[in-house]
Amino acid sequence: MLYPLYALLFADAGLSAGQISTLLILWSVAVSVLEVPTGVLADTLPRRALLAVAPLFSAAGFALWTLVPAYPAFAAGFVLWAVGLALASGTLQALVYDELAAAGATGAYARLIGRSRALGTAAIAASTALAAPVMAAGGYPAVGAGSVLAMLGAALAALAFPTARRTPGPEQDGEEAAPAAAGPWWRRHAAVLGAALGEARRSAAVRTGLVAMAVLMGATALDEFLPLLAASLAAGPAAVPLLLVPAAVLAAAGEWAAGRGVRRAAPVLAAAAALLAAGALIGHPVGMVLVGAAFGAFEWASVAAETRVQHAVAGPARATVLSVGGLGAEAVAVLAYAGYGLGSQAAGPGVLFALAAPVFLLIAPLLRTRTGSGRARRDRYWRR
Structure with a gap:
């Protein structure tokens, strides 16, 4: 609380x-x-x-x-x-x-x-x-x-x-066979980190999934500034909490719907970017509904990107690989905060949120369904 x-x-x-x-x-x-x-x-x-x-x-x-x-x-x-x-x-x-x-x-x-x-x-x-x-x-x-x-x-x-x-991974058969289980702790940890970096180096699905995951999770940190956008569209301070309700409800709805329709992840994300720009620039309280729908789609897509990484990881460093994505998300979030802070000196919340839309548009191609016999098992999730 x-x-x-x-x-x-x-x-x-x-x-x-x-x-x-x-x-x-x-x-x-x-x-x-x-x-x-x-x-x-x-x-x-x-x-x-x-x-x-x-x-x-x-x-x-x-x-x-x-x-x-x-x-x-x-x-x-x-x-x-x-x-x-x-x-x-x-x-x-x-x-x-x-x-x-x-x-x-x-x-x-x-x-x-x-x-x-x-x-x-x-x-x-x-x-x-x-x-x-x-x-x-x-x-x-x-x-x-x-x-x-x-x-x-x-x-x-x-x-x-x-x-x-x-x-189980190539060098692991159950929890007791963790990588480099023998030796000093620093050698065990170095082996796990090396396995995680090796996953990203060998697997295009891991790399693209981590990039999409980092950008989606990091850029959606802009929701910290949604109250400022709502205030710019509200008739008065008392209306601000009411305008924030759609964003919260639609974000939760996007998370609840995770796992459905992932084959259409790329076009959905592109449409959400358009909704974000339109809702931010419309200059009317109804715009918060469009912005909320966009953030709901972003949350849905971030779960899809994370799931892609999970399905692609084949070795023993699963949590470390996911943490690399989390580190990327933190870096993107810091850039988003800094960009908003600097941009606020010259533009209002509506323009700043609209300027964030191309970031999501650019990341959409990374969520396209992949084909090919070599990737069939790894990407079966994306053909649903």
Whole structure:
């Protein structure tokens, strides 16, 4: 419940806009630095254990924010939160895919991941709404306590996952045969990282999937600025929350529909880019519906790109490969934030969102269905 309100918490503690910006930069840098190393950990250590530990770091960060509302504690809390996010990034996806592979049901991956993200989007909206009466009753300490309890609940939920059976690769036959299992830890980690980079080097499907995944996940970070776009189209401040509802609902709908119609991913993404530009430039509140539909399609396409990577990975470094995509997404997100910040000096939100549309248009060809006997098994997902 706490993190949607962090800007208010920091401002209430007397932080300036510049100090808040430095905290966000620290957070982004920390996630970027930790993304790949934690992916390597997920390919060498039990993933269920990592998923159980990850929320504890976030809980510690939220507790610091609540108990010591000062800049140093906020900075430390962001680093702890970054550790938790990085530990879970790629780890959950790899665990789910390997369990589905063991059950012969990898075709269900996109549907399961998409629906879990849709429920997560709905949960964030619900927790944000719930935070208002909780804060009115008990202030930030009550909201912070609720956030810490939620993270502890997430840790317990992670223990309910089965122990992932790693997908066998060329040098691996089950979890006990992890790459370079013997030798010092740094050699084992180097072997996993080398296997991940080898996947990208050998497989065009992995490379194009990672690029599409990074751009889609990173560029959709622009949704942080949707309130500014809504404010530019609303008749008054009271109407802004109402204009944001379609974006949230349609984003969740796109995630829920993941796994369907993937054969048409490229034209759908191109159409979504057009909707984004049209909705941003129309200069009317109805434009938020078009923008929301575009973001729903982007979320749907990002699951499709991630699923393509999952189907293409053949070796033992699945979580590390996914973390490389996560690192790329963080880099794209930073560029998106910087571009919006610089562009805002010369243009309004509508123009800036419209200028982002070509990025999605350019990435659409990477989601085209591939053919050819050599790729038939790897790309069977895309012929649905």
